[in-house]
Amino acid sequence: MKPKKRTTIYDIAQKLNVTPSSVSRALNNSNYVNEATKKLILKTAEELNYKRNTMASNLRKGQSKTIGVVVPRINQNYFANIIAGIEDATYKQGYNLIICQSNESYEKEVQSINTLINQHVDCIVISVSIESNNHKHLQNVLDQNIQLIQFDRVADELETLKVINDNEQASFEAVDHMIEQGYKRIALLEGPQNVDIFRQRKKGYLQALAKHNIPVIDELIVENTWTKELGAKGTRQLLSLPEPPDAIFASVSDFSALGVLEVATDMNFKVPSQLGICGYSNEDFTEITSPSITTIDQFSFYMGKTIANLYFQEMENNDTVVVPKIISIKPKLIIRSSTMKKKGK
Amino acid sequence: MKPKKRTTIYDIAQKLNVTPSSVSRALNNSNYVNEATKKLILKTAEELNYKRNTMASNLRKGQSKTIGVVVPRINQNYFANIIAGIEDATYKQGYNLIICQSNESYEKEVQSINTLINQHVDCIVISVSIESNNHKHLQNVLDQNIQLIQFDRVADELETLKVINDNEQASFEAVDHMIEQGYKRIALLEGPQNVDIFRQRKKGYLQALAKHNIPVIDELIVENTWTKELGAKGTRQLLSLPEPPDAIFASVSDFSALGVLEVATDMNFKVPSQLGICGYSNEDFTEITSPSITTIDQFSFYMGKTIANLYFQEMENNDTVVVPKIISIKPKLIIRSSTMKKKGK
DNA sequence: CTGAAAGCGCTTACAG
DNA sequence: CTGAAAGCGCTTACAG
Numbered sequence: 001m002k003p004k005k006r007t008t009i010y011d012i013a014q015k016l017n018v019t020p021s022s023v024s025r026a027l028n029n030s031n032y033v034n035e036a037t038k039k040l041i042l043k044t045a046e047e048l049n050y051k052r053n054t055m056a057s058n059l060r061k062g063q064s065k066t067i068g069v070v071v072p073r074i075n076q077n078y079f080a081n082i083i084a085g086i087e088d089a090t091y092k093q094g095y096n097l098i099i100c101q102s103n104e105s106y107e108k109e110v111q112s113i114n115t116l117i118n119q120h121v122d123c124i125v126i127s128v129s130i131e132s133n134n135h136k137h138l139q140n141v142l143d144q145n146i147q148l149i150q151f152d153r154v155a156d157e158l159e160t161l162k163v164i165n166d167n168e169q170a171s172f173e174a175v176d177h178m179i180e181q182g183y184k185r186i187a188l189l190e191g192p193q194n195v196d197i198f199r200q201r202k203k204g205y206l207q208a209l210a211k212h213n214i215p216v217i218d219e220l221i222v223e224n225t226w227t228k229e230l231g232a233k234g235t236r237q238l239l240s241l242p243e244p245p246d247a248i249f250a251s252v253s254d255f256s257a258l259g260v261l262e263v264a265t266d267m268n269f270k271v272p273s274q275l276g277i278c279g280y281s282n283e284d285f286t287e288i289t290s291p292s293i294t295t296i297d298q299f300s301f302y303m304g305k306t307i308a309n310l311y312f313q314e315m316e317n318n319d320t321v322v323v324p325k326i327i328s329i330k331p332k333l334i335i336r337s338s339t340m341k342k343k344g345k
Numbered sequence: 346m347k348p349k350k351r352t353t354i355y356d357i358a359q360k361l362n363v364t365p366s367s368v369s370r371a372l373n374n375s376n377y378v379n380e381a382t383k384k385l386i387l388k389t390a391e392e393l394n395y396k397r398n399t400m401a402s403n404l405r406k407g408q409s410k411t412i413g414v415v416v417p418r419i420n421q422n423y424f425a426n427i428i429a430g431i432e433d434a435t436y437k438q439g440y441n442l443i444i445c446q447s448n449e450s451y452e453k454e455v456q457s458i459n460t461l462i463n464q465h466v467d468c469i470v471i472s473v474s475i476e477s478n479n480h481k482h483l484q485n486v487l488d489q490n491i492q493l494i495q496f497d498r499v500a501d502e503l504e505t506l507k508v509i510n511d512n513e514q515a516s517f518e519a520v521d522h523m524i525e526q527g528y529k530r531i532a533l534l535e536g537p538q539n540v541d542i543f544r545q546r547k548k549g550y551l552q553a554l555a556k557h558n559i560p561v562i563d564e565l566i567v568e569n570t571w572t573k574e575l576g577a578k579g580t581r582q583l584l585s586l587p588e589p590p591d592a593i594f595a596s597v598s599d600f601s602a603l604g605v606l607e608v609a610t611d612m613n614f615k616v617p618s619q620l621g622i623c624g625y626s627n628e629d630f631t632e633i634t635s636p637s638i639t640t641i642d643q644f645s646f647y648m649g650k651t652i653a654n655l656y657f658q659e660m661e662n663n664d665t666v667v668v669p670k671i672i673s674i675k676p677k678l679i680i681r682s683s684t685m686k687k688k689g690k
Numbered sequence: 691c692t693g694a695a696a697g698c699g700c701t702t703a704c705a706g
Numbered sequence: 707c708t709g710a711a712a713g714c715g716c717t718t719a720c721a722g
Contacts, residue, residue: 006489006490008698008699008700009699009700010699010700018708018709019708019709019710020699020700020701020709021701021702021708021709021710021711022707022708022709024699024700024701024702025701025702025707025708028701031707032707032708033707033708034707034708037707037708049485049488049489051459051462051463051489052463052699052700053404053463053465053698053699053700054463054464054465054700055400055403055404055409055464055465055698055699055700056404056698056699056700056701056714057699057700057701058400058700058714059398059400059401059404059698059699059700059714059715059716060699060700060701060702060713060714061700061701061702061714062714064400066443073429074419074425074428074429074432075422075425075426075428075429075646076425077420077422080419080420080421080425081420083419083420083444084418084419084420084446087419087444087445087446088446091445091453094460096443096460096464097443097444097445098411098441098442098443098444099428099432099442099443099444100432100436100441100442101429101432101433108436114396115439115441117396118396118397118398118399119399119400119441120398120399120400140394143394144351144394144396145351258633284629284630285629285630285633288603288630288633288634289633289634289635290634290635301420353714353715353716354715354716355715355716363692363693364692364693364694365693365715365716365717366692366693366694366695366717366718367691367692367693369715369716369717369718370691370692370717370718372716373717376691377691377692378691378692379691379692382691382692397715397716398714398715398716400714400715400716401698401714401715401716401717402715402716402717403698403716404698404699404700404714404715404716405697405698405715405716405717405718406698406716406717406718407698
């Protein structure tokens, strides 16, 4: 493909015997152009199939109208919905999205951030990877004066805009609900404790136990249960205990909860009568399993829109009005069959 | 946020008393710089926290190292995986992805394409929306000398690179399998016939019937079954017939197949003994339903990688070697419980 | 190996 | 309302 030269404002200017300045003005719908010539320019642009070169325009204007998004995985329901939500809101404002996935790798996350900085994006939206303990790269974003919005998994110590879920409260409600249903030995599949949200979920779990004066039993708390397979493995371990739990809160994810359900079925534990199960995230499939799985909805699409709108607000404000720096969205406990011990299946 | 000025190559040049040319050369690892000064420049760049301005660089070089992707929906498993696959392959080559979703709207698709053209992306990857009958906007991409790769839902008449699935073959195999299992009245939930892939799937269905000398019964073919709800609606209609079908091929999507399953369960049709069900796409949930749903896997992540690599090949080739313009990936029939009439549930 | 200069395509103060 | 000119930050032929 030989890159045939595209039409520029010079081509239009030449053809009409006006200056590029006027063409630019017309194209930007400025008032400082004669109405007649403006129309003529617009018409000619159309004829010559003119397309503005956004790179040039942005370079000159010192902005990019682009938002960078870094997520652990694009092809995970929760993140896909976040992105769809952001896209939905930014699209209307003429913004573009550059998407990067960290694949939960610290190294790739750093590299993604650098790419986005080089691209001069106006804003970077990120949910940090599990591997990321160090946040120099995020500090770097701030140093470059790029707006930074963290969501879901956030680096607490960095003072940035944040859109989060109240994980602690949601987890508390989930476990509280299970206790109310009559479960007495509730196990926890927990996420990596270097990540904020997983610490919070554990807190909620502990809080609910405390409220009901239920002792914390260490052997009922299992680490490293991230995937379906790991969730299954943890469950096998739990259900083989001399005194197995009568409920499992897969606080790390619905995928993990799915592993729980499969092992439970396999080992002939009746759900929910012998074993209650609660997951996290309200993945589509939780509604479809049998029994359906109780879980926590995070309103991901809405969260995406919120993130985008937060950015636009911050831009408009220009430091005149103070905007809240942290928006917490209350997730919702979705009670399904897998924890309905009382009311029967 | 007052945009504090970023470090440019001029700042580095000034500090070291060399010209911007040399700085640029050093930064691009050119051989035409003294090794010592190169090292010095690199070190200083680091110190001053220099970040290249990709916009400026690209403008000058007349490329963007950016690929635009337009899909109907980001938050649909199939497309999310395609995107993840593309990202995985392009990332390694230092390319960025700009993502747009058409939301199945023609208008938004056109607008997305225009944005991408303005951004001077090097390549546009698209799966057209259901609404898109007109393909002027795609022709426009070609006219601007931008590489265009269509995938999945393609505009046949446009001579572009294409990565597709052999929908006809896969559908044939699915229906053939159902017939082998002993189903005799197989209904079809079909997709919009203005879209290529849905026409092909119908063809495969008809072909399988023909092979086994089974007559085509018009009332067993239902249009407009896109979503779970519409699939359910179509199924209710089918199962209420005086002579209802004994199997339903939800060729349009797994979501539709899910609707079929729910209505069947509701109306007390035993699956698979009284009613066989086959979907399309191998969405995660098809493995989890009870019974699990037979479906067709399209290798979406792999398709994404293929798309990206096709682009890179085409770039390298530079018209010297001829590359195949259409890559067809053979999907795989995943046989699960919902069609296992013979071998029992 | 290095510098001076032009230019990628646009926008915008400045002057009239 | 219009033009001439400078400049966004970089790269790259050209000359030495």
